[in-house]
Amino acid sequence: MIYLQLCRVFIKIGILGFGGGYAMLSMIQFEIVEHHAWMTASDFADMVAISQMTPGPVSINLATYTGYTIGGIAGSLLSTFSLVLPSLLLLFIVLKFLLKNKENFIIKTTLSTMKPIIAGLILSAAILMMNKENFGDVGFGKNNISIIICAITFAGVYFLKINPMWLILASGVAGWLIY
């Protein structure tokens, strides 16, 4: 019955998880570490570090990893799809409605009013990521390489419109050479 429980937990996280992977993190931790006690807190911290270090959305990596440790490969696939599918269905319904009424005045105005708020949401995610974990110990007279990398990448992506994949590869090589 572990599979049913996995299914239920990740469907719940998928439906209630607003605001991307990092906002979901606390919810996943509550369910897995505190409520069901599938993992210890330190195991969970290790798992989060691994999911941040691998390509792909953090929440999907977390779901796949948890599912694998608890129920093998079947468990990992089950938990990933139960995380993704409910929100996809919801989006699908909203999408059909929106595309039908694309020219409606109220919908247009709502979207254009919400745009700056959502932009602020993404901006705050970026600002929250400027912490010690991501940038290391920076400041006057210290090792400021990470700030330089961040500034160069921003200029490359925003002004020069370089493909972000090249920038990720380049900064990876830079990190490998410098540290």
Next chain:
Amino acid sequence: MIYFLKFHISPVINYTFNLYHNKMIKRVKSQDYKIFLVFLQKKMKTCLQLFITFFNIGAFTLGGGYAMLEMVEKAVVDRRKWIDKDEFWDLITVVQSLPGVFAANTALYVGYKIKGLKGAIAACLGALIPSIVIILLIAIFFTDYKNNEVVESIFKGIRPCVVALILSPAIKMFFSSKTSWFSITLPIVTVALIWWCKVSPAYIILAAVVGSVMYAIYSQKKLQKNEKS
């Protein structure tokens, strides 16, 4: 001068061009699978392109769905020209205000917009498969991956890059909306609420939806009044 060009240079160019052309034909003939690929691409071109595009993006998304935005915009708006810019940021607004995994939702929306249900499935699978496969491999074989020194140093370089990749779409998104004095205050208030007051993003999204719908209804009524008078 023109005489010289016509009778001395152009045959040389023609000759080299023909040589190159013949070489190309030979190369394709020698590799039959290429013909098969061309056939496949013609048969389900857009779906395959969608799958490949999102597969590439999925394999390079580090640090959550936000960092993926920049790549999706680059591929879908700039390179393939499937969706125009304003429409793309409208779409992101909708996807952001719904719950769920952001990367999968974006893939579904873009795929559906371009090629209907088939496209949506292709794009979603493309976005999900690389991350599932990679994390499964790591979970099964490389449980010590995290403590590898080389991996550690590579990620020290990539993490600040990811922050910049999130910063850029936020600014682009803001400038794609009609800017006024009122709309400049909105993102600042949002950042302040999340950063200092530690309000959950869910409440902010809820407030944003309710507030925007009310504002839209209000401005519609205002418009109707103006038309009557």
